[in-house]
Amino acid sequence: MIAEIIAAGSEMLTPHRQDTNSLFLTEQLNDLGVEVAFKTIVGDNLTHLTNAARTALARADIIVFSGGLGPTEDDLTREAAAAALGISLRRDPEILAGLYKRFAARQITMPPNNVKQADLLEGAVILANANGSAPGQMLDTVVGKYRKIVILLPGPPRELKPLFQDVVKPLLASILPPRRLARRMLRMALIPESHVDARTSPIYNQYSDVQTTILAGHGEIQLHFTAAKSTLEEAQSRVDEVANRIEAEMEEAIFSSQGESLEEVVLMMMEMRHLTLSVAESCTGGLLAQRLTAIPNSSRAFVGGAVVYTPELKMLFADVPREMIELHGAVSPEVARALAEGIRTRTGASLGISITGLAGPGTAPGKDAERPIGRVYLGLADGRETLIKELNLNGDRDYIRWWASQNALEFLRQTLHQSR
Amino acid sequence: MIAEIIAAGSEMLTPHRQDTNSLFLTEQLNDLGVEVAFKTIVGDNLTHLTNAARTALARADIIVFSGGLGPTEDDLTREAAAAALGISLRRDPEILAGLYKRFAARQITMPPNNVKQADLLEGAVILANANGSAPGQMLDTVVGKYRKIVILLPGPPRELKPLFQDVVKPLLASILPPRRLARRMLRMALIPESHVDARTSPIYNQYSDVQTTILAGHGEIQLHFTAAKSTLEEAQSRVDEVANRIEAEMEEAIFSSQGESLEEVVLMMMEMRHLTLSVAESCTGGLLAQRLTAIPNSSRAFVGGAVVYTPELKMLFADVPREMIELHGAVSPEVARALAEGIRTRTGASLGISITGLAGPGTAPGKDAERPIGRVYLGLADGRETLIKELNLNGDRDYIRWWASQNALEFLRQTLHQSR
Numbered sequence: 001m002i003a004e005i006i007a008a009g010s011e012m013l014t015p016h017r018q019d020t021n022s023l024f025l026t027e028q029l030n031d032l033g034v035e036v037a038f039k040t041i042v043g044d045n046l047t048h049l050t051n052a053a054r055t056a057l058a059r060a061d062i063i064v065f066s067g068g069l070g071p072t073e074d075d076l077t078r079e080a081a082a083a084a085l086g087i088s089l090r091r092d093p094e095i096l097a098g099l100y101k102r103f104a105a106r107q108i109t110m111p112p113n114n115v116k117q118a119d120l121l122e123g124a125v126i127l128a129n130a131n132g133s134a135p136g137q138m139l140d141t142v143v144g145k146y147r148k149i150v151i152l153l154p155g156p157p158r159e160l161k162p163l164f165q166d167v168v169k170p171l172l173a174s175i176l177p178p179r180r181l182a183r184r185m186l187r188m189a190l191i192p193e194s195h196v197d198a199r200t201s202p203i204y205n206q207y208s209d210v211q212t213t214i215l216a217g218h219g220e221i222q223l224h225f226t227a228a229k230s231t232l233e234e235a236q237s238r239v240d241e242v243a244n245r246i247e248a249e250m251e252e253a254i255f256s257s258q259g260e261s262l263e264e265v266v267l268m269m270m271e272m273r274h275l276t277l278s279v280a281e282s283c284t285g286g287l288l289a290q291r292l293t294a295i296p297n298s299s300r301a302f303v304g305g306a307v308v309y310t311p312e313l314k315m316l317f318a319d320v321p322r323e324m325i326e327l328h329g330a331v332s333p334e335v336a337r338a339l340a341e342g343i344r345t346r347t348g349a350s351l352g353i354s355i356t357g358l359a360g361p362g363t364a365p366g367k368d369a370e371r372p373i374g375r376v377y378l379g380l381a382d383g384r385e386t387l388i389k390e391l392n393l394n395g396d397r398d399y400i401r402w403w404a405s406q407n408a409l410e411f412l413r414q415t416l417h418q419s420r
Numbered sequence: 421m422i423a424e425i426i427a428a429g430s431e432m433l434t435p436h437r438q439d440t441n442s443l444f445l446t447e448q449l450n451d452l453g454v455e456v457a458f459k460t461i462v463g464d465n466l467t468h469l470t471n472a473a474r475t476a477l478a479r480a481d482i483i484v485f486s487g488g489l490g491p492t493e494d495d496l497t498r499e500a501a502a503a504a505l506g507i508s509l510r511r512d513p514e515i516l517a518g519l520y521k522r523f524a525a526r527q528i529t530m531p532p533n534n535v536k537q538a539d540l541l542e543g544a545v546i547l548a549n550a551n552g553s554a555p556g557q558m559l560d561t562v563v564g565k566y567r568k569i570v571i572l573l574p575g576p577p578r579e580l581k582p583l584f585q586d587v588v589k590p591l592l593a594s595i596l597p598p599r600r601l602a603r604r605m606l607r608m609a610l611i612p613e614s615h616v617d618a619r620t621s622p623i624y625n626q627y628s629d630v631q632t633t634i635l636a637g638h639g640e641i642q643l644h645f646t647a648a649k650s651t652l653e654e655a656q657s658r659v660d661e662v663a664n665r666i667e668a669e670m671e672e673a674i675f676s677s678q679g680e681s682l683e684e685v686v687l688m689m690m691e692m693r694h695l696t697l698s699v700a701e702s703c704t705g706g707l708l709a710q711r712l713t714a715i716p717n718s719s720r721a722f723v724g725g726a727v728v729y730t731p732e733l734k735m736l737f738a739d740v741p742r743e744m745i746e747l748h749g750a751v752s753p754e755v756a757r758a759l760a761e762g763i764r765t766r767t768g769a770s771l772g773i774s775i776t777g778l779a780g781p782g783t784a785p786g787k788d789a790e791r792p793i794g795r796v797y798l799g800l801a802d803g804r805e806t807l808i809k810e811l812n813l814n815g816d817r818d819y820i821r822w823w824a825s826q827n828a829l830e831f832l833r834q835t836l837h838q839s840r
Contacts, residue, residue: 010633011633011635012459013446013455013456013457013459014446014633014635014644015443015444015446015447015450016443016633016635016642016644017635018438018440018443020438023435023436023438024435026433026434026435027435030435035433036433037433037462037463037465037468038460038461038462038468038472039432039433039460039461039462040458040459040460040461041458041459041460042457042458042459043457045457048457048458048479051479052458055475059468059471213430213431213434213436215431215436215437222436224434224436278733279727281706283713284710284713285706285709285710285712285713285714285718285724286701286705286706286707286708286709286710286713286727287706287710287713288706289705289706289709289710289727289729290704290705290706290707290709290710292705293703293704293705293706293707293727293729293821294705294817294818294821296780296781296782296817297782298705298729299729299730302729303729303730303732303733304705304726304727304728304729304730304733304737305726305727305733306724306725306726306727306737307699307706307709307713307724307725307726307727308724309709309713309718309719309722309723309724310719310723310724312723312767312768313698313723313724313725313767316766316767317724317726317737346736347732347733347736348732360716361716362716362717397714397716398714401713401714
């Protein structure tokens with residue numbers, strides 16, 4: 001069975017706003033063994049929306065609409081679905097009573113427009129929405145000779161997500177053939193995609209029943225494996241077999257064998273060894289600290305650090321000698337070393353990491369003017385020795401800052417790995 | 421004229437990857453006065469892709485494909501477009517020669533697969549791709565009684581974007597009726613969307629020739645205005661008229677009247693007054709510093725600061741007394757004040773900002789256990805007085821951290837604004 005997702009809303013046809021619900025819906029449908037074959041984004045226009053609904057009915061078995069269930073004139077999904085199916089809408093007294101109750105509870109008079117939220121496709125079941133006034137609806141019907149399942153969901157993610165998970169998913173699971181999907185993700189950092197593919201494709205190509213997707217971006221390669229079988233155990237064992245063989249092939253290049261992020265992995269490694277970390281960031285300006293502290297309970301291993309954006313702050317918070325900066329420039333292996341050692345000593349952490357570099361655009365003052373944009377030095381101090389790494393990155397400011405932070409995390413991970 | 425954008429690629433039908441080219445393409449098409457009415461995402465499947473192409477030809481005047489022009493078996497856009505149009509592909513000798521030359525220049529033998537990149541829709545013009553091996557193509561034709569413009573573009577953004585901007589846009593501008601689009605964006609922070617709409621809709625509703633879109637998210641409201649006229653001057657004057665009236669209505673709530681970000685605005689305000697800033701961040705862990713340093717030349721006003729994640733670092737880098745943390749908790753107005761004053765004094769900056777709060781999940785130790793998750797205190801010290809602000813935010817860790825940083829920036833902006 002294949003599905004089409006139709007996102008309704010004119011704001012998603014501007015240069016400013018994306019449809020994001022479809023990523024969640026795709027994952028949920030995949031869980032049920034349903035493949036998403038088409039996604040359509042269409043504006044709040046009855047002709048266009050009806051056209052999209054008609055097209056979807058002709059090419060997909062399950063059609064999921066998101067958005068357009070509100071009370072305004074622009075909310076046309078119910079009308080379009082009815083028109084495409086050639087059926088009528090009837091005002092449902094149960095939904096209507098619920099709407100009046102909802103407004104009464106908040107001591108507001110219901111605006112007359114809202115009654116259209118009680119319109120139900122003939123034969124559809126109501127999908128109760130715990131987080132908004134618009135209920136969803138689902139119609140299991142036959143068009144021509146084919147079974148079609150049409151699902152209407154509200155657009156706001158905080159309404160759509162719980163509604164799908166708690167109401168739609170169990171309902172679909174009860175009427176679809178039992179197919180269970182297993183997933184696994186392996187993650188690697190800072191390794192070329194072509195390199196990963198050359199080494200892993202001879203393995204994953206042997207598994208025609210496991211779908212493998214390689215995604216690259218932001219200094220990371222993800223290998224996604226999915227398999228659908230009649231039981232979860234069977235699906236999981238296929239996925240695990242290929243993933244385990246690829247883990248054995250790629251060895252320590254893989255930082256995550258169950259999908260954890262690079263930040264989570266380094267925090268976990270440090271926590272297990274009772275190590276703590278502090279950072280001194282220049283060109284990344286807090287990005288590394290921000291990534292680490294985005295993880296809950298990061299304080300078990302991460303103590304904090306300093307954003308040493310100016311020469312003065314490098315001296316103040318990490319005891320870098322002024323003469324060193326004047327002689328070698330702030331973007332130098334010497335200053336990277338002094339920053340890592342200085343922040344470690346100052347904060348009393350077991351490990352100190354530093355990042356100093358040129359993110360551009362424009363030229364740097366003093367000695368740093370001699371270095372190219374994209375030159376970054378990392379320092380990693382543990383009290384016995386200090387490792388230094390030079391990076392030469394190509395890209396804009398955002399790119400250089402992100403890759404510098406990614407390199408710092410991977411540098412830390414590999415160093416921790418080797419010192420086991 | 422209305423357009424449909426078709427993004428081809430199975431990875432965009434997984435839960436992991438979005439189509440992003442369409443935002444850029446929408447902006448570019450809008451510039452030419454063309455409205456995007458449909459976006460379709462379809463996998464690397466000839467039947468599905470041909471179906472999508474056929475549907476688009478029936479409902480749009482301009483059809484833009486992105487992706488599926490590579491050399492592999494999965495690259496099927498040329499074949500699908502030809503099938504939908506009922507025309508054939510012919511191998512173009514000029515493209516073929518270019519392909520051989522391209523590979524020869526890199527001293528690689530061209531793999532036999534690559535010859536299919538020379539296949540051109542009958543009657544199409546070649547769109548030279550300066551950044552990749554797959555050229556684009558454009559066909560200006562008639563299907564039934566209707567003029568249809570079909571454009572095939574490579575998927576990688578760094579190929580698609582320059583190709584559209586440098587080649588397709590001038591070509592389309594020369595064949596489409598002259599319509600010029602003007603845009604303007606006003607931005608506001610931390611104000612409810614309903615409030616903005618109630619105050620601004622009586623104004624923008626008077627301008628039926630200016631399209632107004634309100635977007636809300638991440639603690640910000642954006643008002644986008646666009647107008648299309650036969651000259652840019654005429655379009656701009658309409659957009660400016662409504663934007664200026666709304667600026668007069670919303671006054672200081674608007675932080676940006678030409679689209680600048682909140683970070684850019686506060687940095688600019690400080691630079692103009694020769695003020696400098698340092699930060700002491702606890703729960704946001706570097707996020708505020710990271711946002712400020714993402715802006716080029718932020719060092720003209722931002723000196724850096726400290727990520728004071730543990731009590732010890734609050735003492736070490738911002739001179740907060742231990743007894744104060746024990747007595748009031750780290751998440752307290754007292755500690756927010758001490759952090760802001762301490763980081764300002766330590767770094768010698770004109771202004772010091774602090775953020776301390778509970779981002780969750782889980783409960784905090786000591787006195788902080790008494791505070792709810794989402795409680796955040798901001799401090800802003802200028803050497804004469806220190807302002808404190810209490811926030812009570814509802815959401816997950818990412819949400820609380822983002823809104824705390826957004827509130828800190830807006831707090832700073834409003835304080836600078838009032839002290840003019």
